[in-house]
Amino acid sequence: MLAFNSTASNWPTFSFIGIPGLEAAHIWISIPFCVLYIMALGGNALLLILVTAEQNLHEPQFYFLAVLALTDLGLSLSTMPSVLAVFWFDARHIGLDACLTQMFFIHTLSSVESGILVAMAFDRLVAICAPLNYTRILTHYTVACLSGAAVLRGTTLLAPLPFFLKTFPFCGTNILSHSYCYYPDMLNLACGDVSFSSAYGLVFVLCTFAVDVVFIIASYMKILGTIMNLETQDRNWKSLHTCACHLCTVLVFYLPLISLAVLHRYSRDASPVLYTTMSNAYLLMTPLLNPLVYSVKSRQIQAALRKRFWVQRVIAGE
Template identity: 75%
Template sequence: MLVPNNTTNDQPAFIFIGIPGLETLHIWISIPFCLLYFMALIGNSILLVLVRTEQSLREPQFYFLAMLALADLGLSLSTLPTVLGTFWIGAHQTGLDACLAQMFFIHTLSSVESGILVAMAFDRLVAICSPLRYSCILTNRAIFCLGGAAFIRGAALLAPLPLFLRNFSFCRDNILSHSYCYYPDLLTLACGDITFSSAYGLVFVLCTFAVDALFIIASYLKILTTILRLEASDRGLRSMQTCACHLCTVLIFYLPLISLAVMHRYVHGTPPLLYATMSNIYLLLTPLLNPLVYSLKSRQIQTALQRRLWVQRVTAGE
């Protein structure tokens, strides 16, 4: 049984339990986890290299995709130490400062990714509804501003959360439901009046993910009405195909996120195994599936990847 040690530098220690009931299999579970992390890191790195080096991908939608890949890389690297530490080498314990730092990066990068998804929806909205003004609206400056705004919003709104938690004492078992530090999970372990901190967390969710989701829905409703008014059906089909990758990415990101948030706030008595499963789906599959979706759905990325591989073969042959 894991017993927290609260004597390290007079700071509370937090315990990651991994997957409850499967502790004896953690070393075997670490094998697919390592593979998933490796694939996510390689896939997103390849996307970044392609957008950086291929002239055919110098378009706003692929610049936003590169930002998304960068956020996914950050999410993977933020959770990798504790997830693999828990399952691979049995390092179940972490200190308060390390836990708060990890929590800040996870939530900030999740907010940034949500903001980038909004920017990608705006890109598709302009491309389909105002194609003649596309290059005038989505300039390099506009792209930089949208990406910067997503980062600043996430960092600014998340900055108070670690400060809130540092003001609490932790007098319980300090056993976390996930393999990483998650704000609602930490808040349930705090002793004292957490009403304001909990309310701020809810306001953060509403001001970021809820607002972003509403904007994405409104954008695609506008896109759909525009496509239905198009005279040529094949043109409408091509327009929808350009949105397919983004819609898949939106679903991959929001469905696990919403499910995990609902379970923490409104579903009591949820089995720990379900918590562990949903949390790992949220932060493992999202960075993994995003590059796969775009690689399989986007012909431009497929062509760029094939060209890149062909150049490497020719260079190796010489």
């Protein structure tokens, strides 16, 4: 997907950075990065296989989890080529079209993931606040519509961004702050009046991540109010436990996202090492931690893993 050298002289070329000051150690630093990417790809692929193969996981919350895992796979595959190319081959250059393509997929998939987290919050809201109507409300059709809406929203709102950037000249050194193409980063390098593009980017954030956070908070306020009205303390803890995986996933996704956005907007003179650390935490830790969270916190996923492991041992004759 990525072409790391631009052959057209009339198109700008952008340069990635690795970890500033540690260029000599990039080959060694690449080892943990490679391991983390393999773990992220393997973990999310395993979740997809489990949800597909295990009949007891054919429920709305696990269908949403499968979409989340598919989105995390896309995020990992979108950034992995450029990140590892910098560390392994010192291939730092990328053409405009390839950079815009990578940027589109990164931001679109991030928006889709945020939308799926909202759908998962709605699933928990119905399960706890209206359990008798759960199967009537959360049908296969509803799951497909909510997932499709998240994809359509992200694709539609992100589609104009590459065209906005392509209209600007880039007249500087075009050194990116990350090992991948990120819209605010590219916009900072553009020459000319970027006020409209910057405003559209802000509108996109407000229409996606801000709205999603408000809905998730409102959902959990309603959930908490319902739980507090339950009769026994045991039922309170049991109900809260069903939300633990989703709450952990929300924190894993939004905290690095908000931190990176604040860093770009208010810390122009921040250390390049800080930019690199936050950018990798934003797009690598989420696909890595989501499978771990559900493997540790979800009893159904744990049961499916034990069953698969036992079947493999039986087949192997152990």
